[in-house]
Amino acid sequence: MFKNHIKIAWRSLKKQPFFTFLNTFGLAIGMAGALLISLYIHDELSFDKTFADAERIYRIDTDIKFGGAEMRSAEAAAPMAAAMQKDFSQVESTVRFRDRGSLLLRRTGTETNTKELRVSFADSTLFDFFGIELLVGDANTALEQPNTMVLTKTAAEKHFGVDNALGQTMLLNNSDTYTVTGVIDDLPKNSFLREHTVFMAMSGYADAQLINWGSNNYYTFVKLIPSADVADFQEPLEGMLDTYMLPWAQQHFPGITKKSFIEAGNYLRYHTMALTDIHLYSNRDSEMSANSSIQNIYILSFIGFFLIVLACVNFMNLSTAYSLKRAKEVGVRKTLGSNKMELIRQFLTESGLISFISLLVALILTMIVLPFFNELSGKAVSIPFSNAIFWGILLLATILLALLSGSYPSFFMSKFKPVKTLKGGAQSSVGGGNIRNTLVVFQFTITVFLIVSTLVVFQQLNYIQSKDLGFSKGQIVLVEDIFAVDDRLASFKEEVLKIGDVKNATISYYLPTPSSRSNSSYFMEGAMTQENAIQMQTWNVDPDYIGTLGMELVAGRNFNKQYATDSTAVIINEATLKVLGMNAEEALGTQISQDIDLERPQFYKVIGVVKDFHYESLRENISALGLFWNQTPGILAAKISPGAYTETLAELENVWETFAPGQPFNYRFMDDSFNTTYEAEQRLSKIFIIFTVLSIFIACLGLFGLAAFNAQKRTKEIGVRKVMGASVSQISYRLTVDFLKLVGIAILISLPLGWYAMDKWLQDFSYRIDIPWWVFLLAALLAVGVAILTVSYQSIKAAIVNPVKSLRSE
Structure with missing residues (x-):
């Protein structure tokens, strides 16, 4: 059968x-x-x-509130790993990473550099910890000695191939010499290390050897023994505040106690984050790679x-x-x-x-x-x-x-x-009409919900693009790795400014788009105690920074090359005023310092207040920030004339070749750099569009089928109506309005659901839109329009049938 x-x-x-x-x-x-x-x-x-053993690996996260600032960091202090390895019986092994960002790399004896985008210092335990096998080299000793490095297969093949890599020496950023002691396969695309191509020995990084519990810059991972329960690990982890952090702090903040620390509204908490949860559940201030x-x-x-x-x-x-x-x-x-x-x-x-x-x-x-x-x-x-x-x-x-x-x-x-x-x-x-009608209502409920969601996501992204960020990101080109010009930085900038379509230029590591970040504690003169600490971003800039990026001073003045004292001056943002409890005019002339533990601290005088600008994602509130005059060779940002991109970039490259011959000319535009912050949302919006269109298409097929069924079922009724004088438009209207009732019910159900879901999604943003009323109206009109277009064909087709044919069998 x-x-x-x-x-x-x-x-x-x-x-x-x-x-x-x-x-x-x-x-x-x-x-x-x-x-x-x-x-x-x-x-x-x-x-x-x-x-290997992914289910037993955890990252140590740090939550800090100090000096008016709150931080949720994915990093811990440098000595954290060694302390846990020594004190906790649950810990089998540890490994640390210190992100280095990008660097220029070339084989010794050659002139042309290659840029590696993701480089990190790592402990020698890296390979055994994660079960990473070396294609060449010894995993146990590869990163033991200072100034040694391990490359991925792709990075090694750029320079000398995998088989010839061992023992080769390479020059980093034209200065430091490193020896290749191993090559690993390219790391999995579905891992937090997916973008990393070079690992350098942590043993050669001086900062990693310091006992400094106040600087959280190290991604620290622990592997627990098989019998350990992570819940039992949390309590001794919290005890590290008393065991290590406070004794260290007392050396730098005389008189600080746990009681005074807490009464000042501060806290420091350590947490564990499972390795396999990081990608989907972690959204901290300093992630090692972009998470979903x-x-x-x-x-x-x-x-x-x-x-x-x-x-x-x-x-x-x-x-x-x-x-x-x-x-x-x-x-x-x-x-x-x-x-x-x-x-x-x-x-x-x-x-x-x-x-x-x-x-x-x-x-x-x-x-x-x-x-x-x-x-x-x-x-x-x-x-x-x-x-x-x-x-x-x-x-x-x-x-x-x-x-x-x-x-x-x-x-x-x-x-x-x-x-x-x-x-x-x-x-x-x-x-069975009720069942079929219910199915249509269900289809269009989902469809209208997706339309509302897509419109809201687009509105939020449009808000991000059009919001006044407090700086100008348009027509600004960023030239990277300018340390390659060595000690001719000032001359390089002068030559760039001579280009006709370059309006202004500035040099800094620190930009309001993804770039370096640096947090420090400062204290006002006369209030040099930990209770009065001001936690703020420390950015080194030059006098042209504010002008090039189109920022606005609300009080005071910019740095001036004619004033030698400006080397010890600072420009703060409006968010810092809230921490200080002052207005802009009151803040001018005040002095701040980092040196709480020195007899003669170095003070910086506030000479200006810049209007708040967004330097983090719009998910985050603007926090305290200070601009200090201290030129660092990181990135040159040049403001160029609109429409002159091709010619200006060619001239910039010519200047680069003059000052850094043989070095790669890497550039990007600031607005593109800004957009990468919201890459996940942009991708989500595009996926929404595609699958919303698919759902509309499928819903239309279902509605088309039901319209055909309905027209077929009512053939004789239509025939009688035509004989009694009904016009084609009247019959079409009669057949169509029945379906519009179903779509109307679907709209009434889906709109509240859409509002609730998207309001929850928007709560992830500190700066967000209020969902406008026209989003719901437009979604409803689109649904009605699609329904009319779908049903009208069958309705008109049924209405124009000769009544003689439909009534012949009666």
């Missing part, structure tokens, strides 16, 4: 090609979308699980699930719409002895056949669009064709999909009464 069911199902599908195409294509679109989302989610959930969010996983899971459900609903509606054409077939089968279960098996076989055809189409569609999806999402996922588990899940999901999508049409058609269907009364025997 199964063979017979397959044969009949195939004949039935061939007999109705348009219906088969709609059903197959609708299911295939839903399956392809869900498959892409599933591959994305699987990649996100797999982060850092490839490392578990919220995005929930959102995409929701979209993927409902894409499948929408496709199933679409299948149900189209199947029931076509059921009238098969009513006589059901009647004949029942008359000839077919029972209800046999008919159900027949129709489920047909839905199963459509599902498996849809699966093949979905796989083809996925393979076609996967490269574009990877580019959009920033992933490198692939379909695991060789994985038996993947095929098992896919086949099981297809079978469940066939049962889910085919169950209602199968039971629905098996209920046809043969007496009525053979007399031509199929219309009165089909029923």
